[in-house]
Amino acid sequence: xxxxxxxxxxxxxxxxxxxxxxxxxxxxxxxxxxxxxxxxxxxxxxxxxxxxxxxxxxxxxxxxxxxxxxxxxxxxxxxxxxxxxxxxxxxxxxxxxxxxxxxxxxxxxxxxxxxxxxxxxxxxxxxxxxxxxxxxxxxxxxxxxxxxxxxxxxxxxxxxxxxxxxxxxxxxxxxxxxxxxxxxxxxxxxxxxxxxxxxxxxxxxxxxxxxxxxxxxxxxxxxxxxxxxxxxxxxxxxxxxxxxxxxxxxxxxxxxxxxxxxxxxxxxxxxxxxxxxxxxxxxxxxxxxxxxxxxxxxxxxxxxxxxxxxxxxxxxxxxxxxxxxxxxxxxxxxxxxxxxxxxxxxxx
Numbered sequence: 001x002x003x004x005x006x007x008x009x010x011x012x013x014x015x016x017x018x019x020x021x022x023x024x025x026x027x028x029x030x031x032x033x034x035x036x037x038x039x040x041x042x043x044x045x046x047x048x049x050x051x052x053x054x055x056x057x058x059x060x061x062x063x064x065x066x067x068x069x070x071x072x073x074x075x076x077x078x079x080x081x082x083x084x085x086x087x088x089x090x091x092x093x094x095x096x097x098x099x100x101x102x103x104x105x106x107x108x109x110x111x112x113x114x115x116x117x118x119x120x121x122x123x124x125x126x127x128x129x130x131x132x133x134x135x136x137x138x139x140x141x142x143x144x145x146x147x148x149x150x151x152x153x154x155x156x157x158x159x160x161x162x163x164x165x166x167x168x169x170x171x172x173x174x175x176x177x178x179x180x181x182x183x184x185x186x187x188x189x190x191x192x193x194x195x196x197x198x199x200x201x202x203x204x205x206x207x208x209x210x211x212x213x214x215x216x217x218x219x220x221x222x223x224x225x226x227x228x229x230x231x232x233x234x235x236x237x238x239x240x241x242x243x244x245x246x247x248x249x250x251x252x253x254x255x256x257x258x259x260x261x262x263x264x265x266x267x268x269x270x271x272x273x274x275x276x277x278x279x280x281x282x283x284x285x286x287x288x289x290x291x292x293x294x295x296x297x298x299x300x301x302x303x304x305x306x307x308x309x310x311x312x313x314x315x316x317x318x319x320x321x322x323x324x325x326x327x328x329x330x331x332x333x334x335x336x337x338x339x340x341x342x343x344x345x346x347x348x
Contacts, residue, residue, distance in 0.1 A: 042185070
């Protein structure tokens with residue numbers, strides 16, 4: 001367990017690694033999970049969590065809605081908690097997921113975990129965080145401490161950080177959307193079992209056509225490409241609407257950034273399970289090409305919120321070129337799926 005410090009009413013776990021998009025770790029759940037396990041003395045990589053959870057292989061789109069919630073870890077599959085369950089199982093830990101209850105119940109549970117030196121993962125709490133990590137409390141649980149990717153954005157959190165660097169969040173319970181508690185460490189499954197299970201899950205997510213009204217996987221990429229070419233979605237002169245379209249586009253781009261984690265995950269699997277090397281080397285090469293294509297998209301529409309990028313969303317020619325690259329990425333990922341399926345059929 002982590003080292004617990006007490007300063008008057010403040011109790012916190014010392015030295016928990018910060019989560020930040022500046023590190024290139026865009027998935028808040030995976031980054032928070034890695035940070036939490038690292039604080040417990042367990043060396044686990046971000047790429048490993050991205051691959052085993054399926055976040056490196058997902059894409060979720062709500063057609064016509066330009067939905068800002070597409071990215072959430074709970075929106076990956078029909079079984080909303082499956083990515084969380086898979087990440088914990090592959091890491092060799094049990095867990096408990098709680099919906100918000102009373103303040104007294106939730107505060108007692110969180111404080112109890114922190115008192116033991118074990119961070120807690122939580123949804124929202126600070127701004128619209130998909131997931132953050134709770135590392136301490138103060139004032140009898142009225143204030144929580146931790147890390148969130150949104151803690152330095154004044155519109156989402158305008159309270160100065162604690163001296164530890166952790167955020168300070170009073171009134172947290174009204175913004176709590178759920179919490180994940182790390183249970184006892186278990187034996188981690190054999191690498192062959194972990195990777196084969198993750199590869200089956202990856203193909204499932206890539207081939208999954210939709211969840212309710214949402215389209216997913218490869219089909220989601222195709223639908224997004226089509227939406228980007230439709231002029232009625234981008235009315236000239238409507239700055240507010242174009243701004244919303246741009247924000248939605250950046251969220252989708254973040255999912256493509258997550259796909260760049262597929263290549264190192266597949267290469268690691270090929271090393272740890274040499275039996276898988278032939279097909280996974282080819283699949284990883286497909287994802288390397290997809291990552292190169294994604295990087296080239298920044299020359300068209302970047303997700304850096306620059307004036308140039310926000311203006312580009314209104315240019316039909318730029319959007320068509322952007323959509324063409326999306327379809328090329330889709331082709332690369334489909335070939336990767338083909339290679340993974342060949343492997344699965346060979347070894348099952």
